[in-house]
Amino acid sequence: MAKTYLLSRTLDPILGVFTGLLAFHLNETNPRSAPLPGHTLRELVAWKWTQSKELRQQRDREDEGDWERVTRELGVAEGERK
Structure with a gap:
């Protein structure tokens, strides 16, 4: 069956x-x-x-705290990073 068009494809x-x-x-x-x-x-x-931006910022702040906690647990000091 042929397709029909109003003007063109x-x-x-x-x-x-x-x-x-x-x-x-x-x-x-x-x-x-x-x-x-x-x-x-x-x-x-x-x-x-705006709402999603605030949630992303809040999640980033929480992730930064997690990163600091992990580095503290591993005993990596700020001066020892390469």
Whole structure:
């Protein structure tokens, strides 16, 4: 069975992506359907990015403490490292 295309093999996916992005933009900016302040995609991504950054920093601080504990257990002094 032959595949059918609306415009062409390459333009159909481009049209689909463009239509989706346009619909998303209109949904975010339309006063009737706009999300509440603080619930736009940009704000939610920034919030999640900040949250994951804090978790990474906390994990790094814990890992540094573990590294110091391991070196102390092995008896490696700061001056002995090469």
